[in-house]
Amino acid sequence: MNHDLADDAAGARWLAALDAGAPWRDALEQHLCAVDLVEAERTMQVLKEGRGAWVPLAIEEPATRERPAVAWLFGNALSGTATVLARLGFRVVVFDPSATRGAIAVHRDRWNGSGHVHHRVWSRALAASDLEGGDGPPALAVVEGPVPNALDPAGGLVRALTECGARRVWHVGDNRLGYKRSTGVRADLRVRSPLRFVRDALFGEGRTLAGFRRAVEPLGPARSLALYPHRWDFSLVVGLDDRRGPDLFLGPGERSNRVKIAGYRLGLFPWLTPSFAVGAPVPERSLVDRILREVGVRTGEDPGRLEHLIATRGNNALLLTNGTGGGTSSGRFAVHVPLGADQERQVRRHHRLLERLRVGGGTRLATPEPLWSGAIDGVFVQVERRVGAINAAQLVDERDRERVALPGCVALLAAARADDGSPRVLDEVELAEHVHGRAEAVAARAGREETARAVHALADRLAEALVNEPIPRVFGHGDLRAKHVAVETDGTPVALLDLGCAQPSDLPLVDLLNLVLHDRKDDARSSLGAAWIEARERRLPAALEAVLADYVERLGLSRAYDDAIRAAYPLFVAAAAERYWDYSRPRWVHRQFAI
Numbered sequence: 001m002n003h004d005l006a007d008d009a010a011g012a013r014w015l016a017a018l019d020a021g022a023p024w025r026d027a028l029e030q031h032l033c034a035v036d037l038v039e040a041e042r043t044m045q046v047l048k049e050g051r052g053a054w055v056p057l058a059i060e061e062p063a064t065r066e067r068p069a070v071a072w073l074f075g076n077a078l079s080g081t082a083t084v085l086a087r088l089g090f091r092v093v094v095f096d097p098s099a100t101r102g103a104i105a106v107h108r109d110r111w112n113g114s115g116h117v118h119h120r121v122w123s124r125a126l127a128a129s130d131l132e133g134g135d136g137p138p139a140l141a142v143v144e145g146p147v148p149n150a151l152d153p154a155g156g157l158v159r160a161l162t163e164c165g166a167r168r169v170w171h172v173g174d175n176r177l178g179y180k181r182s183t184g185v186r187a188d189l190r191v192r193s194p195l196r197f198v199r200d201a202l203f204g205e206g207r208t209l210a211g212f213r214r215a216v217e218p219l220g221p222a223r224s225l226a227l228y229p230h231r232w233d234f235s236l237v238v239g240l241d242d243r244r245g246p247d248l249f250l251g252p253g254e255r256s257n258r259v260k261i262a263g264y265r266l267g268l269f270p271w272l273t274p275s276f277a278v279g280a281p282v283p284e285r286s287l288v289d290r291i292l293r294e295v296g297v298r299t300g301e302d303p304g305r306l307e308h309l310i311a312t313r314g315n316n317a318l319l320l321t322n323g324t325g326g327g328t329s330s331g332r333f334a335v336h337v338p339l340g341a342d343q344e345r346q347v348r349r350h351h352r353l354l355e356r357l358r359v360g361g362g363t364r365l366a367t368p369e370p371l372w373s374g375a376i377d378g379v380f381v382q383v384e385r386r387v388g389a390i391n392a393a394q395l396v397d398e399r400d401r402e403r404v405a406l407p408g409c410v411a412l413l414a415a416a417r418a419d420d421g422s423p424r425v426l427d428e429v430e431l432a433e434h435v436h437g438r439a440e441a442v443a444a445r446a447g448r449e450e451t452a453r454a455v456h457a458l459a460d461r462l463a464e465a466l467v468n469e470p471i472p473r474v475f476g477h478g479d480l481r482a483k484h485v486a487v488e489t490d491g492t493p494v495a496l497l498d499l500g501c502a503q504p505s506d507l508p509l510v511d512l513l514n515l516v517l518h519d520r521k522d523d524a525r526s527s528l529g530a531a532w533i534e535a536r537e538r539r540l541p542a543a544l545e546a547v548l549a550d551y552v553e554r555l556g557l558s559r560a561y562d563d564a565i566r567a568a569y570p571l572f573v574a575a576a577a578e579r580y581w582d583y584s585r586p587r588w589v590h591r592q593f594a595i
Helices: 009-019 024-034 037-047 080-087 099-112 157-163 194-203 209-219 258-265 287-299 341-358 398-414 428-444 449-466 510-524 528-536 542-555 559-567 569-580 588-593
Strands: 069-074 090-096 117-121 140-144 169-174 180-182 189-191 223-228 236-239 275-280 306-311 316-321 333-338 370-376 379-385 474-476 485-487 493-496 503-506
Touching (some): 009 024, 009 099, 024 037, 024 099, 069 080, 080 099, 080 117, 080 140, 090 099, 099 117, 157 209, 209 223, 287 306, 287 316, 287 370, 287 379, 333 341, 341 370, 341 379, 398 485, 398 493, 398 510, 398 542, 428 569, 449 559, 449 569, 449 588, 474 510, 510 528, 510 559, 510 569, 528 559, 528 569, 528 588, 542 559, 559 569, 569 588
Parallel strands (some): 069 090, 140 169
Antiparallel strands (some): 169 275, 180 189, 223 236, 223 275, 236 306, 306 316, 316 333, 333 379, 370 379, 474 503, 485 493
């Protein structure tokens, strides 16, 4: 599916713009706007570093690796996995049949600082002799997706790689028996019909878990990981071989699905999961083992075993440990491993804010306890204590969200006042920062002149409404959604998570409105734009209107201020995205809000 991306006239124009000196971000955004939305979505899925979130489990800890170690990657040159491998200390050689993609990827590597990536073009008839060269034998070879014809497992992929000195081989691909597939578009997963399932099981492309294992086991004992729900768009890395983990996370939603639970208890998950990463030989001590061992030393607490590994939307590998058990929080850690330079900057910011809030910081806000951050053998990690049982997005019962979680969030956010919390009128500097500065950032990347004008109009109306309006300043989360609220199993909120987008001082109501509108969008299975229109016209369900009214009353906000923030909501959510995205999504504001 991804082997034709950017290998066409649009890709040639993208490369020409880069060769002419266009900055990487500008050229990428122009390309995403020039192609159809499906291709743009697939391109973004390929580029994200989260594709490589499984790699720390698959590679040796740095102390046991030769330096500089070489890694070969077969697949799309634009794959974010190449960036992850380079970031983890490998000198990477990428084999891709498209010279255009390889040349585009060189510009990407310069932009993100991945200076140890080299690109080679191979034909579909690549043979073992073509792998020989001056790059040195690879300590690791990774194959993403289909293998070159002459090097598929039946034709001797492992033999060819071992002849070249490869010491470890991992293959990422689809399970022929997988019960669903990704279209390549984010969150668009299709369950296969029974007829299609049987046909693909008998005659389809891809391999079963046993087939993947047979392909690599000549190198030694294999390890199998599920990339769930699909390798194009996975959020969980799940160990399939033993009890070492990481485990499949079974939240309340999954637990309420009797068919899924029955299949899991019958041991069908390894058979039917859509995608795998399978490799051999298994490292005696992986990078994850090294990280957790050092975290234990730094904190003085035993992290226990790796319970879950989450590939976050923010392109981090999030390691969740179970600690020592016994009902205590000792060793129950959330360890963030940023997979790119932008992600590292956000995680560092997140940790600084946690520390500031922990010692007072001018506001009262429930957040996780920051424990340590720093480099472990050149890999930056951040450690905090796990809080809550689940996040609010995993609450199945709508009543738990509306009666417990959302009202509880009102209490958390109402207490999060900045400075002394006293209301005062915005001065010109604050208006420029909170209103017009946001509009400038959004309009510059809107992709449509009409949208840019509409954004400035929203800002002008908001600024006019805020004149002489006394309001308290609050701590601004910047991206508050249900998944960023840690809750107990009954829905009681205990902390806000992921402060990488936070601002120490911001306008009140914005965070809660964002949380409520995303909740409404998910419940109604509609769009964020539709939820915004309901909020603007005060037509949200009564329970959600009551949550907003409670917050407005607690902070002493006026009806006029409430109306103004509701009307300007697209400005706030888009400005937060533009501040922290590494590139703008094509015409995102227009597609979401029809402005």
